[in-house]
Amino acid sequence: MEPVIFYDKRHIAPWIRLRQGEQKIGERVSLLEPGEGLEDLSGCAKKGIRFALLGIPESVGPMANYGKCCTDHAWPAFLEAFLNMQSNRFCRGNEILCLGELNTKEINEAASLLVPGVEEYINNLKSLCSRLDDMVYPVIEEILRAGINPVVIGGGHNNAYGILKGASRAFDAPHGIQCVNCDPHADLRPLEGRHSGNAFSYARAEGYLKRYFVIGLHENCNSQHVMEQMDAGPDVGYCSFDSLTPLERHLHRAYEFLEASRLPPGLPLGIEVDMDTITDMPSSAMTPSGFSVEEVRRFVRSINSRFGAVYLHLAEGAPVINTNDMIKVGKALAYLVLDFVKTTKSPPSLEPEAWKRTSP
Secondary structure, three states: OOOOOOOOOOHHHHOOOOOOOOOEEEHOOOOOOOOOHHHHHHHHOOOOOOOOEEEOOOHHHHHOOOOOOHHHHHHHHHHHHOOOOOOOOOEOOOEEEEEEOOOHHHHHHHHOOOOOOOOHHHHHHHHHHHHHHHHHEEEEEEEHHHOEEEEEEEEOOHHHHHHHHHHHHHHOOOEEEEEEEEOOOOOOOOOOOOOOOOOOHHHHHHOEEEEEEEEEEEEHOOOOOHHHOOOOOOEEEEEEHHHHHOOHHHHHHHEEEEEEEOOOOOOOOEEEEEEEHEEOOOOOEEEEEEHHHHHHHHHHHHHHHHHOOOOOEEEEEEEOOOOOOOHHEEEEEEEEHHHHHHHHHOOOOOOOOOOOOOOE
């Protein structure tokens, strides 16, 4: 089974609503030629491609974390909204490669055959999540090695583990990279088998995540064990949403954290957004109390403009298919992707390599 379903015009054409006198981003995005694959991405970068869109249509991670499904619908919701955005002087779309989606068919089919309530139900979902990890990280590694920023959409936050692993391998980072996560949950649950609630604890334990900061953490949505992990040392930090401070305060705390590590040589940075953080956003753990879409957009723009992230990961959007959820989630994801694209100043460079000397 091929790990990625690479998109061509046949895949995206049904999503695009053509209109005379206008040009949509879907008409301008770049696509691989038939027969091309991950090994051809370096050639894409030389042609000016700076971003690669990768969908992960799966729900096994959230389900293994006792959550709900529908995170597999976020990717098609995004495509319909994003591909129909206007191509204009603000973003033409030609530097964006619509790479395709991870081939999760077998994993999703295996999950659909599991019987809830059966003793091994959760353990089997965790095994499927581990299989998914092994599919995610090589793709992320290849995208970054080609000098292209991956933009990963859909699925649960379990996929942060594979993304961090792939990024660490691409940069040959001996102790992992760093990331800022806008999320009510720290996702530092115990190492009890893979699921959407322990992506960052596994990444830390296995040396793929060196420094980690959470914006908008909800105090009583995290266990005592998780909070002890958050207080474990200078390489982990957070700003509590329950302090009800303005977004600027959260950003200031994140700036302080990141700048402490950006004395030369610094570390590559990833931006994580859990759609659970947005008030009333259809997601795997929807909240009535959270940030607005505008605030999360400012988060992405501010962090990326100031520090330059090597990837963007938008997880946990969970729209119910054939409802207005698809429009709400899809447009929110599209805006966040455009914010990242517009504020990225340079491609992810594997040179210079001096930062690799960062002490553990």
